[in-house]
Amino acid sequence: MRTRFFLLLFVFPAFVLDAQVDFNSYFLDKTMRVDYHHVGGKSEERLTLDKVYQEGPWPGSIVNLVDTLNLGEYMLRVFDLKTGILLYSRGFNNVFHEWQTTAEAGRGVWKTFHESVRFPFPRREVQMTINRRDRAQVFREVFSTVINPADPTVVITGAQHPGFEIVTLMDNGHRHRNVDILILGDGYARDESDKFKADAKHFNDVMFETSPFRERRKDFNVRAMCVISPESGVNIPDRNIWKNNTLGSTYNTFGSPRYILTEENRILRNIAATAPYDFLCILVNDDRYGGGGIYQLYTTTYVNEKNAGQEWQRDYVYVHEFGHSFAGLADEYYSASTGYDEFYPEGIEPSEPNITRLMNPPDVKWRHLVTPGTDIPTDWGKEEYDGLRGKLMQLDRLADDYYEKRDPIMQRGKDILSNPELLGKVGAFEGAGYVSEGMYRPSLDCRMFSLGLVDFCPVCRAAIERQIDFYAE
Numbered sequence: 001m002r003t004r005f006f007l008l009l010f011v012f013p014a015f016v017l018d019a020q021v022d023f024n025s026y027f028l029d030k031t032m033r034v035d036y037h038h039v040g041g042k043s044e045e046r047l048t049l050d051k052v053y054q055e056g057p058w059p060g061s062i063v064n065l066v067d068t069l070n071l072g073e074y075m076l077r078v079f080d081l082k083t084g085i086l087l088y089s090r091g092f093n094n095v096f097h098e099w100q101t102t103a104e105a106g107r108g109v110w111k112t113f114h115e116s117v118r119f120p121f122p123r124r125e126v127q128m129t130i131n132r133r134d135r136a137q138v139f140r141e142v143f144s145t146v147i148n149p150a151d152p153t154v155v156i157t158g159a160q161h162p163g164f165e166i167v168t169l170m171d172n173g174h175r176h177r178n179v180d181i182l183i184l185g186d187g188y189a190r191d192e193s194d195k196f197k198a199d200a201k202h203f204n205d206v207m208f209e210t211s212p213f214r215e216r217r218k219d220f221n222v223r224a225m226c227v228i229s230p231e232s233g234v235n236i237p238d239r240n241i242w243k244n245n246t247l248g249s250t251y252n253t254f255g256s257p258r259y260i261l262t263e264e265n266r267i268l269r270n271i272a273a274t275a276p277y278d279f280l281c282i283l284v285n286d287d288r289y290g291g292g293g294i295y296q297l298y299t300t301t302y303v304n305e306k307n308a309g310q311e312w313q314r315d316y317v318y319v320h321e322f323g324h325s326f327a328g329l330a331d332e333y334y335s336a337s338t339g340y341d342e343f344y345p346e347g348i349e350p351s352e353p354n355i356t357r358l359m360n361p362p363d364v365k366w367r368h369l370v371t372p373g374t375d376i377p378t379d380w381g382k383e384e385y386d387g388l389r390g391k392l393m394q395l396d397r398l399a400d401d402y403y404e405k406r407d408p409i410m411q412r413g414k415d416i417l418s419n420p421e422l423l424g425k426v427g428a429f430e431g432a433g434y435v436s437e438g439m440y441r442p443s444l445d446c447r448m449f450s451l452g453l454v455d456f457c458p459v460c461r462a463a464i465e466r467q468i469d470f471y472a473e
């Protein structure tokens with residue numbers, strides 16, 4: 001009985017809270033940024049307030065203020081203090097949440113990460129909360145504070161950074177009705193700003209040659225900020241390479257050689273604040289393959305491909321990582337062994353739109369996109385595909401006949417992923433989200449599955465379009 005009572009209590013306000021408020025009644029056309037420290041270990045967390053800033057013009061929608069997409073592990077909520085009306089909300093992910101799944105956290109270590117949330121500048125006092133999903137996917141409050149926007153001892157209004165040169169790559173309309181992307185360079189020395197401008201243009205062209213961005217380019221503005229670093233290149237800890245790069249981008253995040261993130265959030269935010277932005281992309285001026293993308297935080301991509309003929313790899317990375325940070329998409333790839341399983345706790349349906357535990361097969365979460373007549377789950381030759389991976393692992397890379405033996409195996413793998421009977425169909429294909437068994441992806445192949453320039457699958461495409469629609473209204 002008790003459970004039932006609580007359920008009702010949660011369902012009712014959630015329904016009412018979906019209403020959007022009139023922007024001008026509650027907000028000024030400026031941005032408020034709240035910085036905090038995210039402290040904790042594997043199963044505990046505390047958020048402590050750092051500083052509150054007034055930034056430049058509000059870049060987001062003034063129609064869609066309350067989040068209707070329900071993505072991300074965390075949810076920012078901003079309430080009018082006097083009436084309790086929900087004014088603004090936004091789902092997001094952060095570095096802390098990923099770090100919690102690492103061996104370091106598992107050993108009992110506690111760490112601190114600096115994070116920011118941004119929302120339109122309120123006219124009156126607001127209560128701001130940060131909420132995290134519990135095992136049943138219900139958001140539970142982990143932080144709450146009251147902010148008085150009129151108190152000059154609370155809100156820092158002075159310029160935080162003199163800013164760097166900004167180049168407009170695409171201008172398709174007002175910041176309120178367009179998605180505003182800001183591309184920043186990291187590890188570009190003073191004499192490399194022309195290189196940065198050329199790189200930014202290159203990656204932006206790549207993005208808007210990829211569907212569905214290509215068809216929706218009129219809904220985007222893109223600016224590039226020539227952030228100058230004292231030194232060229234970024235940190236590569238496993239080679240003991242340390243650089244003085246302004247945004248602090250570093251390979252080897254969480255022990256993974258290819259994972260590039262920066263933990264210098266305050267510096268990044270103070271610099272980015274000098275341009276309007278909804279989404280940040282960081283170009284990393286280095287030649288080791290790598291990147292990263294976290295929903296509503298930023299993407300990173302290496303820009304210099306050292307192997308001739310392999311330049312497509314960096315182009316693949318840029319758009320793939322943007323899929324994470326823009327649309328909250330999960331990685332659809334997996335390895336045959338189940339080493340990384342903890343990333344998605346067992347028995348819990350992931351919140352990402354493009355992977356599922358398929359706990360109730362007829363009710364797959366992308367059922368409205370399933371191709372009629374497709375079996376759920378969908379048989380796709382997984383056993384043979386996994387067997388090929390095993391064979392590849394057994395080959396001796398240094399043997400004279402390595403390529404001779406490797407190439408037919410690779411070709412068979414490609415054939416499985418382009419089986420004409422399944423190509424383009426939506427079903428539920430086992431193997432996704434780093435997990436070989438018990439996790440499913442929507443299609444045979446996708447930009448979030450293969451390392452290659454394949455298109456986004458229909459489910460990922462729909463998720464990207466929903467996000468564009470949300471920001472472009």
Ligand SMILES: [Zn+2]
Pocket residue numbers: 332354442443445446447448449456457458459460461
């Ligand atoms: Zn996909």
